[in-house]
Amino acid sequence: MSVPASVPEDTQPEPVVAAGPALTRLALARGEVDRSSHLRTDTSWLQNAWANPGTRVVVAEQGQALCEITDDHARLVFVSPADAPDGVRFLLGVDDQGVAYFGVAGPLPATALPGVRPAYLREAGPLLPDRDAGLMTHAVALANWHETFTHCPRCGSVTDPFASGHGRRCPVDASEHFPRVDPAMIVLVTDTADRCLLARNAMWPQRRVSILAGFVEAGESAEQAVAREVWEETGIIVGAVSYLGSQPWPMPQSLMLGFRALATGSTEIKVDADEIAEANWYSRAELASAIAGGVLRLPPPVSIAHRIIESWYGSQLPGSW
Numbered sequence: 001m002s003v004p005a006s007v008p009e010d011t012q013p014e015p016v017v018a019a020g021p022a023l024t025r026l027a028l029a030r031g032e033v034d035r036s037s038h039l040r041t042d043t044s045w046l047q048n049a050w051a052n053p054g055t056r057v058v059v060a061e062q063g064q065a066l067c068e069i070t071d072d073h074a075r076l077v078f079v080s081p082a083d084a085p086d087g088v089r090f091l092l093g094v095d096d097q098g099v100a101y102f103g104v105a106g107p108l109p110a111t112a113l114p115g116v117r118p119a120y121l122r123e124a125g126p127l128l129p130d131r132d133a134g135l136m137t138h139a140v141a142l143a144n145w146h147e148t149f150t151h152c153p154r155c156g157s158v159t160d161p162f163a164s165g166h167g168r169r170c171p172v173d174a175s176e177h178f179p180r181v182d183p184a185m186i187v188l189v190t191d192t193a194d195r196c197l198l199a200r201n202a203m204w205p206q207r208r209v210s211i212l213a214g215f216v217e218a219g220e221s222a223e224q225a226v227a228r229e230v231w232e233e234t235g236i237i238v239g240a241v242s243y244l245g246s247q248p249w250p251m252p253q254s255l256m257l258g259f260r261a262l263a264t265g266s267t268e269i270k271v272d273a274d275e276i277a278e279a280n281w282y283s284r285a286e287l288a289s290a291i292a293g294g295v296l297r298l299p300p301p302v303s304i305a306h307r308i309i310e311s312w313y314g315s316q317l318p319g320s321w
Ligand SMILES: [Zn+2]
Pocket: 152, 153, 154, 155, 156, 157, 170, 171, 172, 173, 174, 175
């Protein structure tokens, strides 16, 4: 078929969203320890690694791990295999020095070390160095799963961990089960004046706003979920959708997929009052003024929401969290 010499007047090009820089170095999407998945079923290697006193173990329980925390820095506190509690054990990986890291889903060790205490990813995540942020996110995600997914969904039998804690198998029907990860999309919607759509969830405190988010439903693409959620929550129709990056959010088991989208129709907002208490468009100057005046509070820097808003805003966001 030949290409027409001119584009018909009624064929407008698709609007294009300026993607901006893709998001990098998200707080919980860092990590520098190789996951070494090929070693998860190597029984003799695993036994030797566990017998090595230089092996480091992260204990995770109910979303927390032991960290040493100061005002602006944190480090993960490891125990040796001999000091690790009983619990499901998982290989987290091996670093470039050959040090093996394991996680254990079990009771956190007692400690009297100054500054050392149990911490959640929400607090420790942004303060940890890359290695520790990756290890803690991996350990917490797996521990969350083992704490809740204990029985076979087919026959109800208690399942056994395999692949170094990266799966569970039913001893009765041999069915295999893998950690559940719930994909969720989060999207910054702009209008043609490049104003940003921010909303307050009905369950949030006054003044707290963020960009729109929701779970991807079964049989739905992430891009379809973006269009559906924005429409359901605010009555806004979006056109072009561009992907920015993702961050694991094991609280308890989400993967946040970040997007930007452009409103193509009316900018009149009709909130879904069940879920959204209020939603408004903000220019950069209006947002800065609302934060400075204490009228709005944004999500903290550990969240992908914060980073997406910041990427639209163009510089570090004002305010404290
Ligand atoms: Zn079963």
